[in-house]
Amino acid sequence: MAVSFHVRSNSFPSRPHPQAAHVVEQLARLRSSEEASSSSICQRLDNLQELHESLDKLILLPVTQQALTQEQNKKAVEQLLDESLRILDLCNVSKDALSQMKEGLMEIQSILRRKRGDLSGEVKKYLSSRKSFKKSFQKVQKSLKVSQEGESLAVFGKAEAVTIALFDSLFSYMSGSKTCGKWSLVSKIMNKRKVSCQEESNEFTRIDSEFQSEETLKMEDVQILESCIQDFEDGLESLSKSLIKYRVSILNTLGH
Template sequence: MANMIIKKQLRSISLPSRSHPSTSGLEDALNKIKTITTGSSESILMGLAGLEELYNCTEEFLKMGSTQQVMSSGGSEFMEEMLDGSLRLMDICSVSRDLMVETQEHVHGVQSCVRRKKAAGGGDQLDVTISAYVGFRKNMRKEAKKLLGSLKKIDGGSRSYDHEDEHLVAVIDAMRRVESVSVVVLKSFLEFLSQRKSNINSKLASVLKKKKDHHEAAQNELETLDSALCGDFFFHDDLQKDLEEVEMSIGRFERNLEGLFRRLIRTRASLLNIISH
């Protein structure tokens, strides 16, 4: 059901209300993202990679003389809206990237303790490290929910804009759809981080279920690891596999968020350049 909702959101965003030859490249990039779904890390990574490509196209679009002329001459209110949205998106992207870096640090710590315990004991240190990771995950969920709240403050094309200059209207529509797509993709990523299994703190529930059931019930790699860490720690081979999967996914998230952050900076610089001229 969630996948269907996201698909509908992206389809509606990708269909231009008004078109203009100058916006065709940007609309093509928008349409490439409309098939992205939510739920799995792979689909979210595709969405983030799609945003990187979209903002590359956006930067080229903002460098066009015709775009700069029409935006500087008739879109002052709209420009302020875009600048506010770009700043919020940059902040969300930056905090998300930092969360991924911290997650990697915690995962590496657990991996190191698991290897030491497997080789020569050291269960107490493993318990401490796991407790630190579980505590961090709680804070991550809280932070992700705060960022989701910040996303809601971005207009994302919610307001209509009517003007006699059809080129200006087409440019504004295209830029608002870029912002809207960014909100949808980042929302799916933050929901991925903030999901919580009902048995995350219940070791009794994990004892009553087979480890296989935990993997089937988990909706993403982070939840799978949560279940493993709050269950029986002595399945070292399975736990190492869970840790490696999380490490791989988080590393890819970090790289994509870093790439997106850099492109958001360039887009904001282009907007500021248009205003200054």
Template sequence: MASYHTRSFSFPSNSHPVSEQLDQQLNRLRSSQAASTSSLSSKLSGLNDLYKCVEEFLQLPQNQKTVSQSQQVLDGSLRLLDICSTSRDVLALTKESIQDIQSVLRRRSSGELDITKEVAAYLKTRKSSKKTIKKCLKDINAVDKTNESIAIESMLKDVQALTVEVFNSMLSYIGGSQKSSWSFSKLVGQKSETEAATSFDAVDAILVKKMNVDMSQLVNLESEIQEIDEVLESLFRHLVKTRSTLLNVLSY
């Protein structure tokens, strides 16, 4: 169950179309976040669309006057920007390690069969990534989610709260199994590699058990990382633009 508070904003009947569009995007993304069939990329794409509306929303003079009093919204924007950036760093490191393993596997014809070094580097990267993600999941709760504010500020806080929910889903997916000992023995004992909770878990499990590496799984995970990162790159730009607008408004 999502932890944010859903609201229906009662704007005047003659309210600006951008306000109505933002409210519609919020409701659409809430539905996507609640649906178990919605993919991570779909949710992140929904965030992209949401922040496009936020940018237009913040350009309205009447909204800028209200937002100029909200330091909490500005602080929240910085935390979300940091989490988005950190997530991209984690994905980049994981992708690099996967490519190193693939590179060795492609050179099998020349007799280079040992991927022990590359697997160890991958697992080390994943262990470090899990620690980073665990910290992000803890820090993300610091984003303000209070409700005692007027409609315009409440809408922006709802945007941030919903962003928190999607980022939580993303970090949990990328982090995969968060075993304290970072051992996948129990995971593999309960599920086959193809049934692991996420694509990240599936590859982790195979490499931890030193099983025969399926190149197709590495390629699929690399492709998935690329897809997620492309959406995050666009979202990062929107978050930067939103924060820049908030800084400009608060400096008036």
């Protein structure tokens, strides 16, 4: 879906509002951050939270509220609400998977520390859940699409695109699959830019590999992955709160 403050419309001024210009700058910064690493993804989660806080402020502007309530934008606004709900669902899917993985890792760490317990059983349980999560992630990724309908709400559509792209990267990172997904779509929407595909080797895949042969298992690597998961969880929780506030602001505008 595609408020653009550059679109020729009676609804908007010819010059962008400073808040709209700030949102455009944030979008450009997010688009330029395509590196696949845990720190990069965490930073993008933080940036997305800030972006949606800025969008929330943008919604409160009279010119935006006027646009959101115009009859010709009704379909676009409905789609905007649907997409915000879908993104919240993606947050929940991600948080649930991360929570279950962390729970398994904590149990494994406990067995390693005490040097007693069914380590093999817990490792098999973890790897089985990882296999299930990978299938779920792949299924969700196939459903990730960004609508490009309409021009009256373009800046919100671009925000949706970079948010969907982040989740595509996050799911790829957690499953260790090749990353060549929605950033290419973002590039298409926000000026063309080449995006490379690369096989992931990260905290998740390293532990997967070590769990295949328990002799190579390192407590330090398990702790690193658990810390990575915690960082992702914290970022997703903050993003969820900003998304909810953003969605409520849209609904409040429509209710006036």
